[in-house]
Amino acid sequence: MFGDISAKAAYQLSLPEVSDFFSKLIQRVAPKSYQQALGEVYVTQKFLENFCGDQVRFLARSFAVPGNHLGQQSHGFRWPYGPVAIITPFNFPLEIPLLQLMGALYMGNKPVVKVDSKVCIVMEQMIRLLHDCGLPMEDVDFINSDGNTMNKLLKEAEPRMTLFTGSSRVADKLAVDLKGRIKLEDAGFDWKILGPDVQEVDYVAWVCDQDAYACSGQKCSAQSILFMHENWTKTPLLRKMADLAARRKLDDLTVGPVLTFTTEAMLGHMNKLLQISGSKLLFGGEALENHNIPAIYGAIKPTAVFIPLEEILKDNNYELVTKEIFGPFQIVTEYKHNQLPLVLKALEKMNAHLTAAVVSNDPLFLQEVIGKTVNGTTYAGLRARTTGAPQNHWFGPAGDPRGAGIGTPEAIKLVWSCHREIIYDHGPLPQKWEIPTAT
Numbered sequence: 001m002f003g004d005i006s007a008k009a010a011y012q013l014s015l016p017e018v019s020d021f022f023s024k025l026i027q028r029v030a031p032k033s034y035q036q037a038l039g040e041v042y043v044t045q046k047f048l049e050n051f052c053g054d055q056v057r058f059l060a061r062s063f064a065v066p067g068n069h070l071g072q073q074s075h076g077f078r079w080p081y082g083p084v085a086i087i088t089p090f091n092f093p094l095e096i097p098l099l100q101l102m103g104a105l106y107m108g109n110k111p112v113v114k115v116d117s118k119v120c121i122v123m124e125q126m127i128r129l130l131h132d133c134g135l136p137m138e139d140v141d142f143i144n145s146d147g148n149t150m151n152k153l154l155k156e157a158e159p160r161m162t163l164f165t166g167s168s169r170v171a172d173k174l175a176v177d178l179k180g181r182i183k184l185e186d187a188g189f190d191w192k193i194l195g196p197d198v199q200e201v202d203y204v205a206w207v208c209d210q211d212a213y214a215c216s217g218q219k220c221s222a223q224s225i226l227f228m229h230e231n232w233t234k235t236p237l238l239r240k241m242a243d244l245a246a247r248r249k250l251d252d253l254t255v256g257p258v259l260t261f262t263t264e265a266m267l268g269h270m271n272k273l274l275q276i277s278g279s280k281l282l283f284g285g286e287a288l289e290n291h292n293i294p295a296i297y298g299a300i301k302p303t304a305v306f307i308p309l310e311e312i313l314k315d316n317n318y319e320l321v322t323k324e325i326f327g328p329f330q331i332v333t334e335y336k337h338n339q340l341p342l343v344l345k346a347l348e349k350m351n352a353h354l355t356a357a358v359v360s361n362d363p364l365f366l367q368e369v370i371g372k373t374v375n376g377t378t379y380a381g382l383r384a385r386t387t388g389a390p391q392n393h394w395f396g397p398a399g400d401p402r403g404a405g406i407g408t409p410e411a412i413k414l415v416w417s418c419h420r421e422i423i424y425d426h427g428p429l430p431q432k433w434e435i436p437t438a439t
């Protein structure tokens with residue numbers, strides 16, 4: 001049934017008038033350009049295409065192992081949890097809730113879905129579309145509420161599993177409230193390292209701009225810190241990044257409102273960083289002008305602050321420098337050829353290991369960095385990026401037993417089912433079996 005529903009919904013989203021409707025609806029509530037919103041709809045549609053036909057059935061593929069005697073065999077099954085909950089943030093109003101919702105349903109659960117109330121109209125419309133494509137009314141509960149109300153609902157209803165996507169602050173609270181029955185996709189302080197082999201400066205500068213500033217930096221995978229090998233400092237990379245950032249404008253939402261930090265809070269954070277010895281503002285650092293964005297939101301130009309590597313590592317600076325600013329804001333630093341161990345030390349101290357990029361085509365350099373880090377979604381190679389959560393690869397943190405994933409069959413099976421083993425033992429008993437002596 002879910003193969004058929006997915007096929008119909010994927011077809012609907014492939015119609016230009018439907019994808020345009022959802023792209024514009026996303027834009028009404030989440031500040032991103034049309035192209036970024038359309039990208040979200042596209043990933044959602046491709047995901048649904050991936051689970052047409054018998055692909056949902058194959059997700060629950062079981063295995064059997066022969067037993068010790070005739071009639072005995074063990075079967076390993078993917079088993080649903082039953083009643084489950086899904087909580088998702090404001091920044092991807094369609095992709096995150098839809099992919100997690102379908103994963104929960106594919107594996108046989110009964111989900112209650114709560115999307116951030118600022119943006120939940122998008123998912124409300126999508127659920128109506130799913131109903132039209134054959135989703136039974138009673139299969140999904142959809143609630144619009146604030147966080148506290150949802151917290152109360154979870155404590156009283158005690159779902160067997162909750163998937164939470166959002167900030168680490170709420171994630172840690174829910175982990176306690178729900179006694180650990182939770183999987184998390186939480187904050188990202190995502191890093192990119194430019195290796196010693198300098199190539200394609202224009203391309204790398206453009207990827208840095210997209211990673212740090214698309215959706216005004218409000219992707220959990222946004223580039224938060226850039227470690228440049230000294231060879232890159234000798235190139236026009238930083239100037240090119242500044243030029244690309246300067247192209248962004250409010251008119252087309254290539255830069256726009258920040259929903260969870262005010263202008264004051266972001267510039268205040270920047271000023272604290274600028275007190276660190278040797279730090280400097282590379283570009284940005286000013287409020288956006290000529291707009292009517294309410295003061296409860298933030299509006300700043302794409303900003304980059306340089307901090308010397310040695311200063312980042314100091315205990316009294318580290319926490320400040322590695323604070324996730326969910327807006328168009330990044331830290332840039334430089335390392336000398338013998339300072340890679342210091343870079344790795346800085347990465348090791350981080351506690352949110354979501355996405356990462358190692359920009360190099362030197363296999364030994366790649367091995368060194370990948371072997372000593374743990375981020376769940378790590379891009380490696382000249383074209384490496386930190387953002388990009390298409391449906392065709394795993395997206396999620398690593399190094400945390402509570403870590404969830406999104407998108408792929410592995411993510412769906414891990415998050416939305418548990419392992420159950422049934423050992424069939426039908427007999428027959430051996431001929432002339434007798435009760436043995438006590439053991």
Ligand SMILES: NC(=O)c1ccc[n+]([C@@H]2O[C@H](COP(=O)([O-])OP(=O)(O)OC[C@H]3O[C@@H](n4cnc5c(N)ncnc54)[C@H](O)[C@@H]3O)[C@@H](O)[C@H]2O)c1
Binds near residue numbers: 090170187260396397
């Ligand atoms: N790892 C990922 O895949 C991923 C994806 C997107 C966003 N994020 C993270 O999300 C954060 C930004 O999103 P946000 O500001 O909407 O996050 P948030 O934690 O404030 O809110 C997320 C969701 O939780 C709900 N909520 C808040 N308090 C709650 C409570 N006590 N009980 C139950 N639900 C509660 C909110 O209403 C919302 O629906 C960033 O830190 C970002 O890195 C992570």
